[in-house]
Structures are given as structure tokens and as C-alpha cells.
Amino acid sequence: MKIYVPMDSAAKALGADEVADAIAREAKSRGIKARIIRNGTRGMIWLEPLVEIDQGQGRVGYGPVAPEDVPALLDGKLDSLGPVEEIPFFARQTRLTFARCGVIDPLDLDDYRAHGGLAGLRRAAAMSQPDIITEVTDSGLRGRGGAGFPTGIKWKTVMEAEAPQKYIVCNADEGDSGTFADRMIMEGDPFTLIEGMAIAGLGVGATRGYVYLRSEYPDAIRVMNEAVRIARQNSVLGPDVLGSGRAFDMEIRMGAGAYVCGEETSLLNSLEGKRGVVRAKPPLPALEGFLGRPTVVNNVISLATVPVIFEKGAQNYADLGIGRSRGTVTLQIAGNVRHGGLFETGFGVTLGEIVNEIGGGTASGRPVKAVQVGGPLGAYMPADKFDTPTGYEEFDQNGGLIGHAGLVVFDDSADMLKMARFAMEFCAVESCGKCTPCRIGAVRGVETLDRIAEGDMAATELLTDLCETMKDGSLCALGGFTPLPVMSALTHFPDDFACHKEAAE
Amino acid sequence: MQVNAPAPTAEDIRAIVAPLASLEGPLLPMLHALQDSYGHVPQAAVPVLADMLNLGRAEVHGVISFYHDFRDAPAGRHVLKICRAEACQSMGANRLADSTLRKLGIGWHDTTRNGAVTVEPVYCLGLCACAPAAMLDDRVVGRVDDARMDKLLSEVGA
Numbered sequence: 001m002k003i004y005v006p007m008d009s010a011a012k013a014l015g016a017d018e019v020a021d022a023i024a025r026e027a028k029s030r031g032i033k034a035r036i037i038r039n040g041t042r043g044m045i046w047l048e049p050l051v052e053i054d055q056g057q058g059r060v061g062y063g064p065v066a067p068e069d070v071p072a073l074l075d076g077k078l079d080s081l082g083p084v085e086e087i088p089f090f091a092r093q094t095r096l097t098f099a100r101c102g103v104i105d106p107l108d109l110d111d112y113r114a115h116g117g118l119a120g121l122r123r124a125a126a127m128s129q130p131d132i133i134t135e136v137t138d139s140g141l142r143g144r145g146g147a148g149f150p151t152g153i154k155w156k157t158v159m160e161a162e163a164p165q166k167y168i169v170c171n172a173d174e175g176d177s178g179t180f181a182d183r184m185i186m187e188g189d190p191f192t193l194i195e196g197m198a199i200a201g202l203g204v205g206a207t208r209g210y211v212y213l214r215s216e217y218p219d220a221i222r223v224m225n226e227a228v229r230i231a232r233q234n235s236v237l238g239p240d241v242l243g244s245g246r247a248f249d250m251e252i253r254m255g256a257g258a259y260v261c262g263e264e265t266s267l268l269n270s271l272e273g274k275r276g277v278v279r280a281k282p283p284l285p286a287l288e289g290f291l292g293r294p295t296v297v298n299n300v301i302s303l304a305t306v307p308v309i310f311e312k313g314a315q316n317y318a319d320l321g322i323g324r325s326r327g328t329v330t331l332q333i334a335g336n337v338r339h340g341g342l343f344e345t346g347f348g349v350t351l352g353e354i355v356n357e358i359g360g361g362t363a364s365g366r367p368v369k370a371v372q373v374g375g376p377l378g379a380y381m382p383a384d385k386f387d388t389p390t391g392y393e394e395f396d397q398n399g400g401l402i403g404h405a406g407l408v409v410f411d412d413s414a415d416m417l418k419m420a421r422f423a424m425e426f427c428a429v430e431s432c433g434k435c436t437p438c439r440i441g442a443v444r445g446v447e448t449l450d451r452i453a454e455g456d457m458a459a460t461e462l463l464t465d466l467c468e469t470m471k472d473g474s475l476c477a478l479g480g481f482t483p484l485p486v487m488s489a490l491t492h493f494p495d496d497f498a499c500h501k502e503a504a505e
Numbered sequence: 506m507q508v509n510a511p512a513p514t515a516e517d518i519r520a521i522v523a524p525l526a527s528l529e530g531p532l533l534p535m536l537h538a539l540q541d542s543y544g545h546v547p548q549a550a551v552p553v554l555a556d557m558l559n560l561g562r563a564e565v566h567g568v569i570s571f572y573h574d575f576r577d578a579p580a581g582r583h584v585l586k587i588c589r590a591e592a593c594q595s596m597g598a599n600r601l602a603d604s605t606l607r608k609l610g611i612g613w614h615d616t617t618r619n620g621a622v623t624v625e626p627v628y629c630l631g632l633c634a635c636a637p638a639a640m641l642d643d644r645v646v647g648r649v650d651d652a653r654m655d656k657l658l659s660e661v662g663a
Contacts (some may be wrong), residue, residue, distance in 0.1 A: 013632050013647030045634035108605055152534075178589030180631035208529075215537075215574055216586075216630050218643040254537055256572035259628060273532030273558070275571040291529060333634065335595035340634030365594070377626075408592045408633065419591070426590075426628065432571075 001034045003027075004052040004059065006102065008041035008187050009219040010180065018048040022067040023051070026074055040188015042102035043342030044089055052084055063470050087340055089358065095322065096312075096328050097305045098181075098344050101188035110456065112191045118236065120310030124199045125244035129159055132203035136306065140326025143301030145171055145262075146374060146403040146477075148325075148392040151306075154296060157286040161294035166206035168197050168248075169271065169290055169297045172213040172220070173255050173262040176375025178334040178406030178482055180271040182300035184342055186213070189304070190227035194250065196303035198241055199249035199310060200209055200296055209250035210290070211300075212267050215257055224252045239375040259430040263476045264297040266432055277432040278476045299404070301330055320346035325391035333359045335372075335408035352386030355409055366411035370493070372419075374403025376426055377481035379488035380416065399488060403482070404407035416493035420486045421449040423455070427482040438479025441470040445486065452497055460490065460497065513543065518553045532558060534567055536575055545576040581616040581621040584639045584659040587649075589626045592633035596648075601637050602626070605654055609663060629631040 005011075005020040020036060027034040042050060050063035051073065062073055065343060072078040081087055095101075104111040112118070116159050116302065124132050137152025158166060170193065174182040186193060197209045231237045239247045253271060255261055261270045265279035266405040267291050289295025305327070309317045317327045325347035331354060333340050338360035354360070355371055362368055372378040379400035388398040410419075423479040426446035431438045445466055451459040467483035474480040490497055521542055522535040535554060539546050546569055555562045569575045587602045609617050616623040632638035635647030641657050649657075655656060 006517065009630075009645045010635055010647060012637060013645040014635055040626035048635070149510070173539050174631060176628045178592045178633045179629075180633055183631040216627060219645070251528075253533065255535060255574075256537070257627075258572050270531040270533065273568065275567050277571075335592040335633060335636060337634070376591060406592075408595055410595045416544055419594075422591070422594070430628070444636065 001032065001229075001423070002054040003034050004037050004039045004054070005049060006041045006188075007038035007106070007219075008048075008184060009072065010045050010184075011041050011219070012219070014045075014048045015066065018067045019049045019051065019065050019070065022070040023073070024099060026070050030074065032074065033226050037105050038092075039104065040101045040106050041184060041342075042084060042090060043098065043184065044087065044339070044481050045341040046096075046339050047081065047087075050081075061087065062064045089341070089343070092358075093344050094328055094346055095344050096317065097192075097301060097330055098185065098189070098309045098342065099308065100192065101185055104189065106188050106190055106223060107230060109191065109230055109236075112189075116311055117191055117307070118195060118242070120307035121195045121198055121236070122242060123310045124202050125242050125246065129203055129205060132199065133159055135310060135314045136203070139309045139317040140314075140321070140324070141302060141305060141309065141317070142325070142392065143299060144301035144305070144330070144404065146176075148402070151298065151302055152284055154298070155200065155204050157284070157435040158206070158294045158296050161287055163294050165208065165291075165293050166204055167205070167290045167293055167295040168200045168206045168209035168250070168303075169268065169295055170197055170209065170211040170300055170303055171262065171264060171267055171297055172211050172300050173267060174217075174300070174404070175214060175259040175262045176377075176404050176406055178372065178408035179332050179375060179404045180406075181330045181332050181342060181404065182301055183217050185300060185304050186217070187223050190224050191231065192307050193224075193300060193304045194231050194236060196252055196306035198237065198248045200298065200303060202241070202244070202246055204294075204296055206294075206296065207247045207249070209248065210271060211250065211252045212255060212261070212271055213252055214255040216326045221252060221254055228252060258432075259426075260432045260476075260478055263478065266476070267297065268295065275432070277434045280475060301404075322346075322348035322389060322391050323393055325393070329390050329402070329405050331390070332404075332406040333409070334406060336364055336411050337409040338363050347391050348389050350386065351381060351388045351390070351407075352383075354390070354407060355386065359407075359409065362409060362411040364411045364413075366413065368409060369412045369418065370410045370489075372408040372410070372485060373406070374401045375406055376423060377401070377477055378403050379429050379483060380419065380492060381488070382412075382492040401484065416489040416496040417449065417453055418469070420489040421446060421453070423482055423485040423489075424449060427478060431478060435473070435475040435479060437470045437473035438475070438482075441466055441474075441479060442482060445482070447488075457498070463490065513547050515549065515553050518547070519548045519557070522554065522557065526557060532560075533564070536569060536572075540575060544579040548577065552556070575605055580621050583622045583642055583663075585622050585625065585657070585661075586627035586630070587622050588628070588630050588632070588636070588638045590633075592629070592630040593637040596636040597636035601649060601651070601654065604651060605658075608658070617663050619662070622661050
């Protein structure tokens with residue numbers, strides 16, 4: 001009998017370690033021969049800790065399981081959720097990037113291989129550099145960190161640059177609220193990120209890679225370090241990647257709590273050991289990146305998607321999606337929502353379907369007021385924008401941004417003036433200080449919102465003007481996009497701004 | 506970390522960071538290593554690091570002060586981080602943070618008088634689907650309500 005108990009930090013945060021301990025104790029005292037496997041999460045966070053039992057006829061789920069449920073669980077008396085892969089939330093997904101997450105033991109390389117792992121790298125190792133780039137370009141993959149820049153074009157620029165050393169840098173500084181896909185894949189299927197980085201290295205001719213991983217993710221850091229060690233032992237990394245005669249090796253580097261280091265140039269400065277201030281572009285990191293060398297900087301999900309593109313072919317990936325948004329979007333459904341978690345599907349599903357059908361509405365049972373899509377720099381989308389399909393251009397046209405595809409649901413108790421103020425406050429705390437519109441603008445933004453809260457409606461005009469300046473004048477997305485949540489709150493929820501005036505009168 | 510330990514010498518500091526000198530971009534790993542050893546980055550480290558890495562003392566100080574993680578003084582015996590980001594706010598994080606700080610009689614970044622716990626804000630722990638979230642030292646906790654928070658606080662003797 002195999003018993004799966006996730007070691008993902010969301011599952012641990014809900015008591016998975018205690019459940020695993022209770023199962024081990026109970027099984028031992030009953031003399032049951034059970035192998036406990038600590039897998040990643042399936043992404044159905046409302047069911048965590050989700051225990052799966054495999055008695056040879058497929059994996060049956062139970063959850064959420066508490067330590068005191070364990071005797072009943074082993075008696076077969078606990079109500080089951082049925083076969084895990086038939087749970088509607090899971091069954092209706094198209095899992096490519098996350099195909100193995102929650103299924104395998106994250107640190108078992110044989111298990112990884114048995115589920116299609118390394119097939120992509122093996123194929124890439126037999127391809128020429130231009131062919132590798134073409135494959136990525138043909139898949140239509142775009143930067144999943146939020147900017148949506150075509151990955152193939154970035155790689156081509158780095159491949160064509162001439163330099164004694166090139167780098168692959170993975171941006172794992174996942175600081176946006178409502179996003180956890182990077183953490184989930186690093187904890188649940190770390191080899192897929194390593195494989196993706198190795199393919200990138202072979203493609204552009206880079207022999208060294210770094211994962212810049214935020215310090216707020218101690219579990220992911222531990223798993224990734226262990227996975228890199230195992231990958232080296234098995235020649236997935238090292239001087240002779242899978243016997244190809246080509247070299248690629250990588251290290252995990254820990255961030256130090258600065259949100260702005262998720263911006264690629266600031267990340268590179270931080271990786272070099274400097275203050276994480278933003279660099280002006282050009283030069284592009286693709287030409288002058290880490291230590292001034294040509295560098296691919298890609299998000300975790302972009303790189304972790306590369307192996308499946310090479311395993312199944314670019315066309316297979318490009319067949320999914322809408323418009324210029326090809327492949328799958330790894331939605332993270334979060335906040336005040338009944339069924340929160342990770343949902344991977346082809347681009348095109350609408351915001352309303354995600355929130356109401358897949359997410360099941362709010363956790364509080366109250367009406368949905370707004371959904372913030374794309375992290376703290378994303379717009380607050382009201383219910384009348386719920387027909388917006390997920391896609392980079394589609395969101396842009398509707399005044400939002402898809403970002404890293406995290407969605408935070410708010411019920412009608414949310415005060416949008418307070419949320420707008422928080423956006424400015426956050427920008428003030430996290431600004432790197434290099435450009436004035438962001439450094440000073442965010443502070444003035446908080447003050448201006450406080451004036452509005454005190455009933456000074458004339459200040460809304462000032463706020464609008466300030467937001468224009470920040471949007472047009474900031475050096476990076478932090479100052480440039482903070483106006484998005486602020487202005488969307490003001491535009492779509494004017495009552496929350498006006499009622500304070502009435503109260504003051 | 507020992508609160509009453511003597512201030513580290515330049516040799517102590519050198520011994521901790523020297524193995525990292527061959528890394529590309531070694532300063533952040535060095536600062537993390539020092540903080541792991543001492544619970545903060547001792548002031549005495551600034552000239553040592555500046556000398557080793559051929560930087561100005563002001564540059565080293567600038568890096569240390571830029572990042573939220575690095576402390577110039579030791580924290581309490583435990584560090585409790587409460588998430589303040591949007592997803593946690595949508596599930597009542599502000600109320601939770603207010604009541605926790607009120608109970609302890611301290612503000613953000615402060616340490617309780619008995620030295621048991623330092624409370625800090627954090628902006629996202631990636632636990633947005635089981636909000637509100639907190640982290641006690643390296644241990645993550647989801648769906649934190651007052652009862653769960655009280656249990657955590659009593660565990661650390663706050």
C-alpha cells in the first residue's frame with residue numbers, strides 16, 4: 001500500500017506533517033506495510049492535507065485530513081473523495097507544465113523519468129542550437145512572469161550574442177500576492193525546472209545558471225538545493241549533460257526580502273551582490289545581463305514549461321490557447337474563494353468561469369466584489385468584466401494585465417479605497433528608490449488617498465494626474481503599474497471613494 | 506544565536522565568509538551566512554567584507570540596508586511574520602495582525618519585552634489559497650484565526 005501525503009508548503013501550513021506523522025505511527029502500531037510518499041500538491045488547496053491511498057487500483061483521495069482522522073482513514077471508514085483524478089476541479093484541467101506535480105515523489109529522479117521526465121532534454125541534446133530556438137519559438141511560449149515577451153525571441157538574441165560566458169537566470173522571486181505556481185512547481189516537481197534550464201543552456205550556449213529564489217520560500221529552497229545535488233550526481237547537470245558532451249550547471253541563490261528584485265534588472269544587480277536597484281534598458285539583459293554577459297532571464301513557469309514542449313513537440317503546445325496567447329495558463333485562484341488552488345488550462349477561459357464555476361464563488365458566501373488579477377500591480381476587475389478571456393492582449397484590452405496569472409477574489413466587504421491606499425503604501429515600502437515618480441509618487445499617493453478618505457473629493461483629480469506621471473515616468477513596472485490597481489479601484493468602485501465624502505459632510 | 510556572546514572579531518567573520526569568496530556575486534550569500542551565524546549582520550562585518558570584495562564600506566552598508574531580511578541587531582528568540590498582502594487581506598489579515606499586535610502590546614518590527622518573539626510584516630508567503638498566512642521561524646501556517654495564533658504565541662512563550 002502506498003500512501004501519499006503532500007510536502008508542499010500550503011499542505012504543511014494546513015497540517016500535512018502532523019498527518020504524515022500520525023499515519024506513520026498508526027501504520028506501525030497496526031503492523032500495516034505502508035510506504036508513505038511525500039508528494040507535491042495536486043493544487044486543490046481547499047482539500048489539503050489531501051491524502052491519497054493506492055492499494056493497487058489507482059489513487060483514492062481523502063481530504064482535508066486531520067491527524068485525529070487517521071485511525072478511521074486506515075480502517076477504510078473515512079469518507080473518500082473518490083479517484084483523485086476524477087475530482088471535477090482536477091479532471092477539467094489540461095496539465096502540461098504541472099503534469100507531474102502532486103503525482104510523483106519530487107526528489108525521485110527515477111519517478112521523474114517514468115513520468116516523461118528528461119525526454120525533452122534528451123531530444124534537445126541531439127538538436128542544434130538554432131533548432132532548439134525554433135522549437136521554442138514555434139510553441140508560442142511567452143514569458144509567464146507577466147511581461148509576456150516571446151521566449152524564443154529572447155533566447156535567439158542570447159544565442160546570437162558572442163561572449164566568453166553566457167548565463168541562464170531563473171526568476172523565482174515570486175512576490176506577487178495571489179501567486180504560488182512557482183513555489184508549487186519547485187516544491188512538487190523541481191527536476192522540470194532544472195531540465196528546462198538545461199535545455200535553455202544548450203539552446204543559447206550558456207553553461208551556467210542561477211535560480212534567484214526568494215527567502216520567503218524556505219521549503220522550496222531546500223527542495224531545489226537537494227534536486228540540484230541529485231541532478232549533478234546523475235549527470236543531468238555537469239560537464240557532460242546526459243552524455244551530450246555539452247556542459248551546464250546551476251546554483252540556487254536566496255533573495256533577501258525585496259519585492260522589486262522580481263524585476264529582471266534589479267534581480268541581476270541583487271545576484272551580483274549589489275543593491276537591488278533597477279537598471280535602465282537598454283542594454284537588454286539578453287546582451288548585457290549578469291556580470292555584463294548575455295543572459296536569459298526567464299520566470300520559473302516559462303522554464304518549467306520548456307521540457308514538455310520538447311517532449312511532446314511545439315505544435316502540441318501551440319494547438320492550445322487563443323490569439324497570440326498559446327499553450328496553457330497556470331491560474332492561481334486565491335483569496336476569498338471556495339475552491340482555491342492551481343488550475344492549468346488552455347488560454348481563453350473567462351474570468352467569470354474561473355471565479356464562479358471553477359473557484360465556486362467566495363469562501364465567505366457573500367457576493368464577489370472584485371478580483372485582482374496579476375498581483376499587486378494588477379487591476380481590480382469588477383463583475384461586469386467577467387467575460388474577459390484569459391490572454392495577454394485580451395486582458396490588456398479590458399484595462400487589466402494577466403501578469404503571473406494569480407487571481408485574488410474579494411467579497412463585498414472589501415473597501416476599495418483602502419485597497420488603493422494599500423497599493424500605494426506597498427509601492428512606497430518596496431520602491432528601489434532609483435526613479436522619482438515611484439519613490440516620491442507612491443508616498444504622495446498614500447497622502448492623496450488619505451485626503452480623499454477625509455472627504456476631499458477634489459483630490460481625485462490630483463490622484464489621477466499623479467497616476468499618469470507614475471505610469472509614464474517610472475523606470476520599471478513597480479512604479480509604472482501601481483496606478484493600475486489604484487485607478488481601476490477608483491474607476492470601477494467610485495462609491496467606495498465617494499461615501500467617505502458624504503460621511504464627512 | 507547567543508545574546509550575550511562577545512562581539513565577533515574580524516577573524517571570526519572572515520572564517521564564516523571565506524568559503525564563499527569564489528562564488529560569482531558573493532555578497533548576498535555572505536550576508537546570509539553571517540546572519541545565520543549571529544542572528545544579525547554584525548557591524549564589525551562591514552570593513553571585513555569591504556576589504557575582501559574590494560568595495561567601499563558605504564557600498565557594503567548600502568547593500569545591507571537595502572534588503573528587508575538583514576538585521577543590524579538580533580531579533581527575539583523567534584520571528585513571527587504575518588502576511589499583509591492582498592490575498593491575506595481578503596480573508597481578514599488586517600484584523601488578525603491588529604489583534605495579534607494588540608495582544609502582545611507591540612508594533613510591527615518590535616520584540617516582546619521577554620525577548621520571545623519579534624513580529625514582522627511579510628508581503629506574500631505563497632499561501633494565498635489558504636489565507637491568512639503566517640510564518641513562525643521557518644514553519645508556515647495557513648488559515649490563521651485568533652485561536653491558531655494564540656496557540657503559536659503560547660508555543661513560543663510570548
